Amino acid sequence: LQNTSSVDAGPIIRKVFDGLRARGNALLASARFRRWAAAFPLTRPIAQRRARQLFDLCAGFVYSQILYACVRLQLFEMLAEGPLSTAALSQRLDLPINATSRLLNAAVSLRLLALAHDGRFCLGALGAPMAGNEAIKVMIEHHAMLYADLRDPVALLREGPRDSELGRYWAYARFSGDAELQPAQVAGYSALMSASQPLVAEEILDAYPLRQHRCLLDVGGGEAKFLSAVAAHAPHLRLMLFDLPAVAERARHRLAALGLAARSEVHGGSFHADVLPAGADIISLVRVIHDHDDAVALALLRNVRRALPQGGVVLIAEPMSATRGAEPIGDAYFGFYLWAMGSGQARTPVQHGALLESAGFERIRLIPTRMPLQTRVMIAVAK
Numbered sequence: 003l004q005n006t007s008s009v010d011a012g013p014i015i016r017k018v019f020d021g022l023r024a025r026g027n028a029l030l031a032s033a034r035f036r037r038w039a040a041a042f043p044l045t046r047p048i049a050q051r052r053a054r055q056l057f058d059l060c061a062g063f064v065y066s067q068i069l070y071a072c073v074r075l076q077l078f079e080m081l082a083e084g085p086l087s088t089a090a091l092s093q094r095l096d097l098p099i100n101a102t103s104r105l106l107n108a109a110v111s112l113r114l115l116a117l118a119h120d121g122r123f124c125l126g127a128l129g130a131p132m133a134g135n136e137a138i139k140v141m142i143e144h145h146a147m148l149y150a151d152l153r154d155p156v157a158l159l160r161e162g163p164r165d166s167e168l169g170r171y172w173a174y175a176r177f178s179g180d181a182e183l184q185p186a187q188v189a190g191y192s193a194l195m196s197a198s199q200p201l202v203a204e205e206i207l208d209a210y211p212l213r214q215h216r217c218l219l220d221v222g223g224g225e226a227k228f229l230s231a232v233a234a235h236a237p238h239l240r241l242m243l244f245d246l247p248a249v250a251e252r253a254r255h256r257l258a259a260l261g262l263a264a265r266s267e268v269h270g271g272s273f274h275a276d277v278l279p280a281g282a283d284i285i286s287l288v289r290v291i292h293d294h295d296d297a298v299a300l301a302l303l304r305n306v307r308r309a310l311p312q313g314g315v316v317l318i319a320e321p322m323s324a325t326r327g328a329e330p331i332g333d334a335y336f337g338f339y340l341w342a343m344g345s346g347q348a349r350t351p352v353q354h355g356a357l358l359e360s361a362g363f364e365r366i367r368l369i370p371t372r373m374p375l376q377t378r379v380m381i382a383v384a385k
């Protein structure tokens with residue numbers, strides 16, 4: 003595994019790069035140079051692109067709130083039926099005409115919507131995939147909590163997430179007696195995880211088809227949404243799930259409703275305190291490891307190792323840091339999300355590899371997924 007976050011070009015080359023960057027930064031700090039670069043034909047496109055990138059960083063929260071308004075108002079669903087005029091939308095959205103017009107123009111500028119030839123509004127390239135997409139919709143809606151927690155980011159960094167909304171929502175994140183969590187405390191996040199699971203399950207199962215396995219244990223398996231996708235994908239597989247008791251109960255109901263009760267075994271407990279059940283030859287951890295700090299993640303992986311026979315496989319699926327082309331998703335988005343939540347971090351594949359090795363795994367490898375920014379898949383074999 004290579005740490006893709008930094009190019010190991012050797013200390014001398016790195017020092018040369020550092021020197022060049024320092025000189026470049028000194029130039030960029032000069033207002034005179036910036037004026038010149040914006041005027042000179044060869045540097046003008048670069049100057050304009052950088053200025054736009056900086057502006058987008060300043061304004062990103064406004065763009066997010068415009069998207070949030072569109073989702074809450076179900077604008078994408080309305081336009082999925084065909085183009086509509088401002089007046090028609092004003093009525094359907096129950097907004098004054100000038101406010102409707104403000105929202106529609108903003109959404110067009112963000113490519114969420116587009117203008118049809120007759121002046122009516124239709125879905126744009128970024129809005130079309132949103133229509134009826136429950137998985138993305140619920141993720142955007144639950145960002146209201148993150149938005150509140152990030153109101154004073156410096157206080158959040160200094161004082162930690164003492165009383166954050168996300169900390170309350172993800173009740174297990176800071177609760178040492180997590181096995182005693184009540185149904186109402188797990189309902190919100192369990193429903194969110196189920197609704198957003200389709201973004202993940204297909205990616206994993208296309209990357210690692212599970213043909214050679216006979217029994218899969220999904221640890222932190224939530225309401226069994228991933229497990230039910232596994233059931234359809236690999237009909238020969240026996241299914242097991244482990245989650246906190248209140249969540250395991252939800253999984254039992256779901257599996258029974260799908261007619262999968264006889265094929266599956268659901269265990270309630272805490273992976274911090276309880277030994278994971280044996281019997282599976284593959285254990286999956288889907289969006290689980292990044293919730294936990296290193297010591298907890300390592301203890302969990304050791305627990306997983308003990309539950310597997312030699313040669314058994316662990317599969318980790320989650321977004322990772324240092325994913326080329328998606329760097330801010332790991333380090334900025336998940337970095338701050340998990341900080342606000344109160345535990346965990348996005349890890350690079352190399353960091354995952356180190357934890358897996360310490361926990362007693364070998365032959366650690368990343369399996370390519372179609373959308374690595376959403377989910378990366380890593381597998382390792384029990385020594």
Ligand SMILES: C[S@@+](CC[C@H](N)C(=O)[O-])C[C@H]1O[C@@H](n2cnc3c(N)ncnc32)[C@H](O)[C@@H]1O
Nearest residue numbers: 174195222223224245246249272273274288289
């Ligand atoms: C982020 S959710 C992921 C759920 C599911 N794997 C998915 O991707 O939809 C993390 C899951 O880990 C479970 N969990 C957290 N702490 C746990 C613990 N100590 N023991 C067992 N499960 C735990 C949570 O209840 C939750 O279902």
